[in-house]
Amino acid sequence: MPGMDKSASQRFLLTTFGCQMNLADGQRIRGILQRLGYDETENEADADLILFNTCCVREHAEERLFSRVQSLKRLKAGRPELIIGVTGCLAQHHKKRLFEELPLTDFIFGPNDIEELPAILAALIAEPGRRRAGSFADVGHFAGEEADGIVLDRPFSAFVNIIRGCTNFCTYCIVPSVRGPEVSRPIHELIGLVTSLAARGVTEVTLLGQNVNAYGRDIGLADGFPRLLEELESVSGLRRIRFLTSHPRDFSAETIGRIARLSKVCESFHLPVQAGADRVLSLMNRGYTREYYLELLATVRELIPGVSITTDLICGFPSETDSEFEETLDLVRRARFDTAYMYYYSPRSGTKALDIAGLLPEEIRKERLARLIELQNSISQQISAELPGKKFEILVESVSTHGEGHVVGKTRTGRPIDLAGPASLVGNYVTVLVERARLWTLSGRLLQHDVEFEP
Ligand code: SF4
Structure with missing residues (x-):
């Protein structure tokens, strides 16, 4: 790598927070650092480079990052040559003030600047002490990856980003303003990437996107997602295809019917419903009603027998009434999810939901969450109890x-x-x-x- 001058014994420590998209970015970062000659370590004291791949969806993740970086103060004081970097959504979100807020940081770059990492490191090594930042130029740009540049945590299973960004603007979510609008990776590149991964021994791929159902819309493919799955079905050596996450609004019966005919696509759908009352769904800007959602589940279960359906739920959204929360409980009883990720609403800076009046006291939000978890756990238990002997x-x-x-x-x-x-x-x-x-x-x-x- 031009400009790089480092001994082969240098080590990096990469910590990834957040979702599968971040894990996939972590695979690429690891590949780049290994190509540059770095070895991986899990020990801060052994590392020459410590990099945090961050998430900013929840305030809690942000607090964890700040305290982790601050905890490196003594290490950095003893070894000023230690390089500390931050990437991921939080770096993108706080790009203007991250150096001020985290003075120990030597470099930052966004999720779409990963290919700039070698140049950033070369500049840091050439001029120690001068901080560096990625371009953060165009969050809508899809920075592609090649199969041989991905370091897989498991050599038989890979995450593949098919679409970046999101244009849904759910009012509680910060992702669209951080990751930018939806940008799909061209279908021929994805087929090439997965074919190369399969040739390396990968038998399972998980296709990733904030909204995989929107795949192809921005590149003129109205039926891009089922078409991509149909083309991947014929990749030799591939045995399982998974995908995350689907927006219920964009999942048509026609798409489900086409997916049902594909033997490699696993019978596992994550369909975040978030709430069970129409007024709350509207305040969240989810773009569907409870009736639509329940009909969608009925269609999935009819066309794909034995399917597992999981979801995300947020309770205690601003102004949610007791009876609206009861509607969420009712929807959970009817939907019979295999399992669910459940949260109570937390205000998040940079989101529209902050302007919605009626923030509920935390104890009410917590109490609703406890009831929701109790109900969902009892359903999960009933579904699980039917599995012994199968x-x-x-x-x-x-x-x-x-x-x-x-x-x-x-x-x-x-x-x-x-x-x-x-x-x-x-x-x-x-x-x-x-x-x-x-x-x-x-x-x-x-x-x-x-x-x-x-x-
Ligand atoms: S679909 Fe909604 S919740 Fe999901 S990333 Fe987009 S804005 Fe956020």
């Missing part, structure tokens, strides 16, 4: 935290199953009989070993 194909993902001689894998529906087995099963597809069920995770017994994984 057989599932799983992709074994890792050695289990439950102890030596155990591994854990996921069903096509996204359920983790723990089973006794050697670490050599990791990366393989096996058939498992479920023996016990907890709330979401299962334990089972190995029945059949289907495919040898060849890294």
